[in-house]
Amino acid sequence: MILSAEKKRELWQNYFGISLAKDQIGVALAGNPNVGKSTIFNALTGLHQHTGNWPGKTVDNAQGGFQYNQKSFLIVDLPGTYSLLAHSVEEQIARDFLCFANPDVTVVVLDATCLERNLNLALQVFEITPNVIVCLNLMDEASKKNLVIDVPSLERELGVPVVAAAARQGQGLIELREKVFQVAAGSLKTTPRQIIYSYEVEKAVKELLPLVEDIAASNALSPRWIALRLLDGDRTFLKSLDSFLSHEQTSPLSWEESKCAL
Amino acid sequence: MRGAERIDPLTDLSPGSVCQIVSLELSGLLRRRILDLGIVPGTLIRCIRRGPSGDPTAYLVRETLIALRNEDAAQILVRKLSNGEECV
Numbered sequence: 001m002i003l004s005a006e007k008k009r010e011l012w013q014n015y016f017g018i019s020l021a022k023d024q025i026g027v028a029l030a031g032n033p034n035v036g037k038s039t040i041f042n043a044l045t046g047l048h049q050h051t052g053n054w055p056g057k058t059v060d061n062a063q064g065g066f067q068y069n070q071k072s073f074l075i076v077d078l079p080g081t082y083s084l085l086a087h088s089v090e091e092q093i094a095r096d097f098l099c100f101a102n103p104d105v106t107v108v109v110l111d112a113t114c115l116e117r118n119l120n121l122a123l124q125v126f127e128i129t130p131n132v133i134v135c136l137n138l139m140d141e142a143s144k145k146n147l148v149i150d151v152p153s154l155e156r157e158l159g160v161p162v163v164a165a166a167a168r169q170g171q172g173l174i175e176l177r178e179k180v181f182q183v184a185a186g187s188l189k190t191t192p193r194q195i196i197y198s199y200e201v202e203k204a205v206k207e208l209l210p211l212v213e214d215i216a217a218s219n220a221l222s223p224r225w226i227a228l229r230l231l232d233g234d235r236t237f238l239k240s241l242d243s244f245l246s247h248e249q250t251s252p253l254s255w256e257e258s259k260c261a262l
Numbered sequence: 263m264r265g266a267e268r269i270d271p272l273t274d275l276s277p278g279s280v281c282q283i284v285s286l287e288l289s290g291l292l293r294r295r296i297l298d299l300g301i302v303p304g305t306l307i308r309c310i311r312r313g314p315s316g317d318p319t320a321y322l323v324r325e326t327l328i329a330l331r332n333e334d335a336a337q338i339l340v341r342k343l344s345n346g347e348e349c350v
Contacts (some may be wrong), residue, residue: 083298087291117300117324 003102004218015244016101018063024072025184026101030094030125031109032118033080036137036152037055039167040109041077044177068177071184076103082117084124085234092236098128100244102220105185107176109135112142122158126192127225132160133179133190140166159191194224204231206239215245272330272338273319275309281340282306287339300324301338 003011005022012018012026020026031037042048045064062077078097079090098106108125110118115136125132134154144150155162161179166170182188196202208227216223229237269284283305286293299309300323310320310327319330330338 054268083294083296084295086296087298117326120298120300 008102012101016097018074018076020074021072024065024074024106025180026103027073027075027180027184028098028101028103028106029075029077029109029151030098030106030121031078031080031137032082032121033112035109035111035118036167037077037080037109039106040135040137040165040173040176041075043167043170043173044075044202066177069181071181073180073184076101082121084121084128085232092240095237096240096244098125099221099225100219100240103129103131105131105133105180107133107135107180109137112136112139113145113147115149123193123195126158126160127137127228128222130190131183132192133176133183134158134160134162135172135176136162136164137167137172139164139171140169155191159193161188161190197228201228202233219245267341269339269341272307272315272321272335272340273332275307275340277309277311279342280306280308281342284341286338288334292334296334299328300326301328306343306344307340 008026009020011020012020029037029041041062041064045066047064063075065072065074067073073095076097078094081088081094082090083091084095084098085091097103102229106125106129108122110122122132122134136151136154139149149164151162151164161183163172163176165175167178178197179188183190197205205224205227208230209223212223212226212230215221216226226241271334272281272283277282283301283303284297285303286301288296301335305323310322312319313329317332319332319335320327320329321335322328
């Protein structure tokens with residue numbers, strides 16, 4: 001499930017308009033709206049980007065780099081979304097980037113003051129990529145509300161590193177950089193918790209998997225996620241997948257077959 | 263003693279009162295949207311106020327204020343809570 005570095009750089013450039021330098025590590029920053037994603041982005045990169053709601057359909061104006069442990073990182077700040085199941089242009093941008101760009105690490109920023117609402121997005125990201133770090137931001141706000149979060153337990157439940165942060169105060173950023181580095185280097189393994197759906201859904205997924213496996217493997221996509229979206233009948237996803245595959249020109253026959261099978 | 267549970271559409275909720283989501287009689291993208299906003303069976307929801315013409319209505323769900331069209335809220339079924347259970 002890993003693209004060659006060269007292929008990835010080509011993909012980022014041609015498909016997303018982002019220049020990933022040679023040996024640079026690509027990091028995606030995802031999260032609900034208003035969780036302090038841009039604060040984290042600015043703190044990590046030293047930029048002062050004022051990102052509001054994004055106009056247009058590209059991610060190329062929300063990127064910045066930083067150096068850590070003699071490694072170069074490029075962070076892409078995705079638009080804030082509650083979901084990746086594409087109701088809006090923002091969700092579609094975030095989904096397409098996470099799904100097709102194959103970032104080395106994805107940081108999901110969650111609002112510690114309303115975890116319940118925020119975990120929905122984290123679980124969706126977990127279905128797309130295993131290389132995830134959860135950043136629990138606004139911990140200062142949470143303690144003002146007398147909320148205590150058991151970070152080690154959350155980490156165990158989610159199966160990914162959880163970094164507690166208060167980005168406005170500059171707290172947690174050193175640890176976040178270190179964890180991003182470790183996950184990118186492969187020294188920190190992640191096993192994000194996967195949602196098991198009802199018997200019927202799981203059965204249908206199992207039937208679809210053989211049909212999408214080839215295409216998933218040759219493009220570093222998650223076969224399970226593709227199968228689930230096909231079952232959703234999500235037309236925007238089919239459209240993105242079609243345009244991505246025709247762009248990549250690696251579309252094997254089995255893809256046409258699996259579409260017919262639906 | 264518990265009587266037969268009364269199930270009402272969310273639109274019957276008056277400002278200030280709280281109820282619990284029982285089911286969503288919605289389908290497709292709108293259903294997905296409502297679920298993504300954290301409105302799932304079992305969730306407590308408080309009616310905050312109605313718009314000037316009675317539509318849309320603002321609801322508090324998991325500490326976030328969400329406005330729903332009455333047309334959509336009518337498809338969300340809820341169970342009224344007895345006193346003492348009210349805490350959103």
